[in-house]
Amino acid sequence: MAGTWVFVEQKDGNIRKVTFEMLSELKKGGDEVSAVVFGKGVEGLAPALAAAGADKVLVADDDLFAAYNTGAYVAQMVAMIKEFSPNAVLFAHSFNGRDMASRLAQKLDAGLATDAVAAEISAGKGFFTRAIYAGKALAKVEVTGSPVLATIRPGVWEVGSTAGAGEVVKVAIAATAADVYQVAKSFIPTVSARPDLSEAAVVVSGGRGCKGPEGIKLVEQLADLLGAAVGGSRASIDSGWLGHELQVGQTGKVVLPNLYVACGISGAIQHLAGMSSSKFIAAINTDTEAPIFNVSDFGVVADLFKVIPILCSELKK
Amino acid sequence: MKVLVCVKQTFDTEAKIELKGGVISDAGINLIINPYDEVAVEGGIQLKEKGVATEVVVISAGSDKAMDAIRTALAMGADRGILVKQDTAADEYARAVALAAAIKAENPDLVLAGHVAADDGSSQVPTRIAEILGLPHVNVMTSVEIAGGKATCTCEADGGTAVIEVALPAVISSQVSWNEPRYPSMKGIMAAKKKPVATVDAVAVENKVKIVEFALPAAKTAGIKIEDEADVCAAKLADWMKNTVKVEVK
Ligand SMILES: Cc1cc2nc3c(=O)[nH]c(=O)nc-3n(C[C@H](O)[C@H](O)[C@H](O)COP(=O)(O)OP(=O)(O)OC[C@H]3O[C@@H](n4cnc5c(N)ncnc54)[C@H](O)[C@@H]3O)c2cc1C
Ligand SMILES: Nc1ncnc2c1ncn2[C@@H]1O[C@H](COP(=O)(O)O)[C@@H](O)[C@H]1O
Numbered sequence: 001m002a003g004t005w006v007f008v009e010q011k012d013g014n015i016r017k018v019t020f021e022m023l024s025e026l027k028k029g030g031d032e033v034s035a036v037v038f039g040k041g042v043e044g045l046a047p048a049l050a051a052a053g054a055d056k057v058l059v060a061d062d063d064l065f066a067a068y069n070t071g072a073y074v075a076q077m078v079a080m081i082k083e084f085s086p087n088a089v090l091f092a093h094s095f096n097g098r099d100m101a102s103r104l105a106q107k108l109d110a111g112l113a114t115d116a117v118a119a120e121i122s123a124g125k126g127f128f129t130r131a132i133y134a135g136k137a138l139a140k141v142e143v144t145g146s147p148v149l150a151t152i153r154p155g156v157w158e159v160g161s162t163a164g165a166g167e168v169v170k171v172a173i174a175a176t177a178a179d180v181y182q183v184a185k186s187f188i189p190t191v192s193a194r195p196d197l198s199e200a201a202v203v204v205s206g207g208r209g210c211k212g213p214e215g216i217k218l219v220e221q222l223a224d225l226l227g228a229a230v231g232g233s234r235a236s237i238d239s240g241w242l243g244h245e246l247q248v249g250q251t252g253k254v255v256l257p258n259l260y261v262a263c264g265i266s267g268a269i270q271h272l273a274g275m276s277s278s279k280f281i282a283a284i285n286t287d288t289e290a291p292i293f294n295v296s297d298f299g300v301v302a303d304l305f306k307v308i309p310i311l312c313s314e315l316k317k
Numbered sequence: 318m319k320v321l322v323c324v325k326q327t328f329d330t331e332a333k334i335e336l337k338g339g340v341i342s343d344a345g346i347n348l349i350i351n352p353y354d355e356v357a358v359e360g361g362i363q364l365k366e367k368g369v370a371t372e373v374v375v376i377s378a379g380s381d382k383a384m385d386a387i388r389t390a391l392a393m394g395a396d397r398g399i400l401v402k403q404d405t406a407a408d409e410y411a412r413a414v415a416l417a418a419a420i421k422a423e424n425p426d427l428v429l430a431g432h433v434a435a436d437d438g439s440s441q442v443p444t445r446i447a448e449i450l451g452l453p454h455v456n457v458m459t460s461v462e463i464a465g466g467k468a469t470c471t472c473e474a475d476g477g478t479a480v481i482e483v484a485l486p487a488v489i490s491s492q493v494s495w496n497e498p499r500y501p502s503m504k505g506i507m508a509a510k511k512k513p514v515a516t517v518d519a520v521a522v523e524n525k526v527k528i529v530e531f532a533l534p535a536a537k538t539a540g541i542k543i544e545d546e547a548d549v550c551a552a553k554l555a556d557w558m559k560n561t562v563k564v565e566v567k
Contacts, residue, residue, distance in 0.1 A: 011476055070454065094475045099456045102409075102444035111410060111525030114439050127529065132437055136334040137341060140529040181453040182481045185469065189477040196476070202564060226558075227567050244459075244494050245473065250330055250435060251352060251493045259562045270330050276537055280562045282554060288544060297540035298557045306547035307554070314555030315566045 003032030004121060005058070005089045005147070007077075008049065009097060010037065011068075015045060017159065017199045018092040020052040022152055024160035027053030029121070031087070033164060034058055036080070038065040038073055043168060050166020052159060057166055058084075062173045068096045069182055072175040074103045079174030081108070086147045088121045093151040101151050111143045113150040121148060134250040134273030154198050155256035190245055197246060200229035203257045203275070205248055208235035209264015209285065209304060216241045218308040219263050225312055231255065231275075233265045249274035263304045267292025284308070318463075318485075320361045320370045321420055322395065323430040323443065324354040324377045326386035330435055336531055350386045353431025357491045359498040360461070361429050362394040369463050372396050374423060378403045378415050378519060391509035392501030398512070399423075403519035408526045409437075413445030415519035421450060425486060427468065432457045432490035443490045453483035457492045 004026050009016040019035070026033045035054035037045055039061065046057040058080065064072045077100070081089070089104075091097035093115045105112035113128035117138075120127040126148035132139050143149065197203065204226065206219035216236065223230045232242040234249060248255055250270040260278035265271060267283070267290055275281070276295045283296040284304045293299040300307060328334075329347040336342065350358065364370035375390040377383040378401040387398035401419050403412065420428060428450075430443035447454035457473040469482045473492055501509070541557070543550055558564045 009475070016475075095457055095473065096475055098440045099444060099454075102441040103448050103454070105441070106410070106413065106445040106448035109410075109525075111408065112441060113526060114409075114441055130438070131534075133328065133332075133334050133341070134330070134435060134438065135534065136332075137336075138532045138534055140532070142527040142529050143525070144527075145525070182455065182483055185480040185482055187474065187477055187479045225567055226564055259558070259564060277534075281537075282558070284550075284554075288542075293542055294539050295537040296542070298554060298561075299540070299542040300550035300554050301542065301544040302547050302550040307551045310548050310551035311555050314552050315558065315564075317555075 002085065002087045003034055003055070005034045005036050005086045006054070007089065007091045007097065007100070008035050008037040008045070009092045009094055010039060010042070010045065013042065013045065015048060016092060016094070016154070018094070018152065018154035020159040021154070021157040022090050022092070023049065023053040024162070025157040026090070027160065027162050027164060032056065034086070038076060040066040046166050046168050051163050053162055053164045054166050055164035056169055058169050058171050060171050060173060064173070064175055064177065064180070067184060067187070069180050069184065070099055070103055071179040071181045073100050074107060075175040075179040076173065077104055078107055080171055081147060087123055088126055088148040088150070091151045093153045098151050101149055105149050108145070110145045110149055113141050113143050115153050116150050117153050117156045119150060119152065124148070126150060134270070135254070135277065136273070153254070153256070194223065195227070195229045197229045197231055197248070197253050197255060200255070200257055202226045202228035202259045203231050203248070203255050203278070204228045204261040204263065205231035205233065205265060205275070206236050206242070206263050207233035207265030208239070210236060210241065213241055215264065215305065218304065221312055222261065222308050225315055233271050262292050262296070263308065265292055266290050267295065318370050318426040319372045319374065319423065320364060320427045320429060321423055321425040322354070322357050322361045322373060322375045322390065323416060323428065324358060324375050324386050324390055325351045325431070325434050326377060326379055326383045327351045327434060327436040334533065336533060339531060341531055348382060348385060350389055351431050351434050353433060353435070353491060353493055355498040356493050356495050357429040357431055358390045358393055358395060359496045360491060363496065364463065365394070370427070374399065374425070376401065376416060376419060378407070378412050379405050384514065387514055388509050389501060391512045392505040393499055394505060396512065398514035400514060400516045401519050402516060407519070408524040409439050409441040409445060410525040411522050413442050413449060414522045416442065417446045417449035418520045419517055420446065427463070427485055428452070428488040430488065430490045432492055443488050447488035450488070453487040455481050455483055455487065455489045458489050459492045459494050461489060
């Protein structure tokens with residue numbers, strides 16, 4: 001069969017944007033692109049995957065795959081790779097994607113490029129660019145093998161509009177309950193009306209300069225006006241003003257929005273690691289020497305408590 | 318219960334990266350324990366303090382320099398160390414093979430690691446070790462309860478928080494929010510000098526991933542910066558957001 005596979009990241013039928021990004025990017029290459037979806041009752045996802053570029057949609061539908069579990073997912077993937085011999089398999093660099101890809105790579109005694117920000121794939125070979133040292137350097141690596149394996153950072157590619165045929169292929173189920181080694185006791189979804197931090201087009205972040213929940217509230221007001229995700233520096237996370245999952249930076253999330261607004265954030269190197277690749281960066285900080293201004297496209301040296309309320313009303317005009 | 322903790326020596330997160338002769342230079346760089354692994358060491362020591370673990374062994378694959386990382390972990394309170402001598406250019410596969418072989422010889426009940434190395438950012442090695450040893454692996458753990466031969470882990474997951482249970486022995490990769498690592502005390506530093514560290518050679522396997530080249534990202538340059546009254550700043554920023562960035566206002 002050859003062709004390139006994209007492992008579909010979905011939860012309860014909601015496909016993550018990064019899946020569409022990968023399908024669209026690969027579709028440009030001209031090779032056959034297949035979306036591989038595991039789950040229960042997931043065949044209905046095929047049209048959406050086709051619209052993003054999938055020529056084929058390989059569906060492994062079984063109760064065993066109702067929720068992600070490493071053992072069964074990897075066992076199924078190994079069997080499918082043996083049967084269809086894809087040229088390359090790409091995963092999202094999400095918690096699940098990297099977990100599955102790493103275990104799969106080791107099972108196949110293969111190399112793997114994780115968190116790639118660029119890819120050139122040919123037969124039996126792939127060149128991937130990876131951000132290392134938290135984005136302070138880039139490494140171009142070569143992965144050989146069949147298949148070539150990589151995980152791709154969300155947000156590096158655009159979702160295009162070239163559709164594929166989306167032919168549904170139901171595959172045989174090879175994994176068994178014996179492959180499952182983790183017992184999922186519970187899952188508590190992050191409830192937020194705001195977009196996901198790693199997928200948002202706009203991120204508004206608050207740091208120690210917010211001084212407390214009152215300042216964070218201003219950050220949230222600005223975020224909601226822009227339909228943005230809220231993020232934070234470690235200082236505001238450690239102070240308990242924002243949840244842990246909202247930390248941006250080296251030990252938090254790497255974000256790639258169109259616009260990043262840093263409010264009361266000094267711009268420590270560990271924070272910059274998570275946001276300096278954003279397309280546009282704006283900063284509001286009282287200290288004209290703050291390093292955040294070195295990476296900002298538009299910086300205002302002012303008090304966020306005064307600026308944000310006026311900014312909000314100006315934006316509404 | 319014997320706990321093994323994987324510690325990778327990495328550059329200080331403050332370090333400025335420079336290329337010399339096409340490779341990343343470590344000249345003048347302060348080397349530290351990978352922050353995620355430091356949390357794993359602390360977690361292992363706390364398990365011992367609670368009486369859950371009986372011994373905490375730290376293991377690191379790398380050059381002789383990695384001995385410093387091991388000594389730091391011993392100064393924090395780990396009992397002994399293992400240095401797996403390996404070229405620092407070993408890839409994730411080669412490191413996992415080397416570490417797994419040394420871990421297997423120890424037959425631990427629990428292997429702790431960081432969920433990602435701050436230098437290579439790979440997030441592969443612990444998962445690979447688990448696969449080689451045929452053990453369960455739990456990723457991005459923020460807290461763990463150990464009882465009755467099982468580990469119940471709270472983990473960061475895509476879109477939420479998951480609670481996952483596995484049977485021991487298992488490999489568990491930690492997130493930094495698990496705990497606050499202690500600083501080694503003077504007494505700890507003295508004691509560490511006398512703690513045993515075994516040195517073994519890495520199992521020789523070829524890298525699977527070849528590095529073609531290193532590069533530094535284009536330096537981001539500062540743009541417009543205005544210092545004025547708040548209302549002027551706000552108006553100009555709003556204007557830039559609307560006309561240059563073209564934001565959509567809800
Ligand atoms: C191993 C390691 C990993 C780390 N990982 C991360 C990470 O992932 N993410 C992260 O963010 N940090 C991380 N850090 C911490 C990092 O070094 C900084 O300490 C942190 O980013 C500082 O947060 P901050 O900018 O909010 O606070 P500060 O550095 O205290 O800056 C606050 C800023 O607010 C400004 N300010 C004050 N009042 C106002 C006002 N009224 N209006 C406008 N501006 C105002 C000040 O001028 C100042 O610039 C890490 C550190 C280490 C050692
Ligand atoms: N050379 C090494 N020595 C010891 N542990 C390592 C080594 N490389 C990776 N690890 C462990 O694997 C984790 C993830 O590393 P990585 O896969 O390189 O991102 C680290 O946090 C360590 O716990």
